[in-house]
Amino acid sequence: MDLEESVKRLGQNGIVVDRNDQSLQDIARINGMSPQQVYIALKPVQSAANTPKKLPALPPSGFGRRSLTEICREYNLNLNAVLQQLSEKNLDAGPDQSLKDIAEQNNLGPLDVYEIFKGVANSNRVM
16 A cells, blocks of 8 residues: 555544554554554545445445444545534534434434435535
């Protein structure tokens, strides 16, 4: 993996890297996440045609259990912008929270949160 591209990719996902020689474990600790979450954010988006996947009309099975970080990475979304816009819509949400957890925390149904997330996500694609 290219170092500059990797650090850039982590930054786009809201992950702070202090030095270029830090391990995944150090980066994870500093950012309050697991090394696996850092690795997921670090991996290049893989798509057959190099086009970002679009969010489906209805969430697929198990989607609500995935963290915002994982979803934003998979669908090429700007995590910080998504979090900001969810906050502007009065939803408390964190990068490691699942859509289900966000729904429970905000006294909403999971499909309600998914619809809000879809609206926010459509305006926050990473280019």
